[in-house]
Amino acid sequence: KLADLKGIKRGRLRLGVITTAKYFAPEILGEFCKLYPGIEVALKVSNRDRILDRINANEDDLYILGETHGDQVDVEAVPLAPNPLVVMAPRDHPLVGEKKIPLARIAQELFILREPGSGIRDATQRLFEQHGIRPRVRMELGSNEAIKHAIVGGLGLSVMSLHTLTLEGPEGPVALLDVEDFPIMRQWYLLYPKGKELSLVARAFLEFAVASTSKISDRMEQMWPKLAHHFRAP
Ligand code: PGA
Numbered sequence: 001k002l003a004d005l006k007g008i009k010r011g012r013l014r015l016g017v018i019t020t021a022k023y024f025a026p027e028i029l030g031e032f033c034k035l036y037p038g039i040e041v042a043l044k045v046s047n048r049d050r051i052l053d054r055i056n057a058n059e060d061d062l063y064i065l066g067e068t069h070g071d072q073v074d075v076e077a078v079p080l081a082p083n084p085l086v087v088m089a090p091r092d093h094p095l096v097g098e099k100k101i102p103l104a105r106i107a108q109e110l111f112i113l114r115e116p117g118s119g120i121r122d123a124t125q126r127l128f129e130q131h132g133i134r135p136r137v138r139m140e141l142g143s144n145e146a147i148k149h150a151i152v153g154g155l156g157l158s159v160m161s162l163h164t165l166t167l168e169g170p171e172g173p174v175a176l177l178d179v180e181d182f183p184i185m186r187q188w189y190l191l192y193p194k195g196k197e198l199s200l201v202a203r204a205f206l207e208f209a210v211a212s213t214s215k216i217s218d219r220m221e222q223m224w225p226k227l228a229h230h231f232r233a234p
Helices: 019-023 025-035 048-056 119-130 144-152 200-223 225-230
Strands: 011-018 039-046 062-065 075-090 110-114 136-141 158-161 174-177 184-193
Touching (some): 011 025, 011 200, 019 158, 025 200, 110 158, 119 158, 184 200, 200 225
Parallel strands (some): 110 136
Antiparallel strands (some): 075 158
């Protein structure tokens, strides 16, 4: 139990998280460090292939990813907050405010896609493929932040995690479109190698992160009340 671990004074916690998890993992880590100020923490943010390499090389205590990756690594996976993927457009786009926009209508627009190897790119492409639609890809960009600026710059629409808008909130320069079949619901997972004996600190963080999940969902619900029903784990 977390209460028994309150006495932890020292120790190290190494976390490896996938790029898009950088929008919420540092906040959980920050709260955790307030509780255990003597703990030294290291946070590595990297793409999926790099994080899977780090799991195989046993470089960190815990990992946050957007899938369990059970086919590639032998891990225990603990579900964390939901990760809704939504269609984003510049605030002055003519489709902003329209209801239930068909996927085929969206496919007429130019798209900015994440780089190969991104879980969000794969999920987006899968959805279009399932509907026999090929998006018009204007460019590929390996950074959520660069994509946000490219959207605002009028270079195209994109599908990204709602978590990427946590700081600017619902009134920022990037608007959400209400598109049929969206949001694509993904889920964050905390992973660690199967059979690995977690340190006391890592166990404390795991429990703390799981307990923080409802706070993250609450905040997202407040920001985007229309999407609220998607944020609750089933
Ligand atoms: P990504 O991962 O940032 O690599 O796309 C997030 C996810 O898998 O949902």
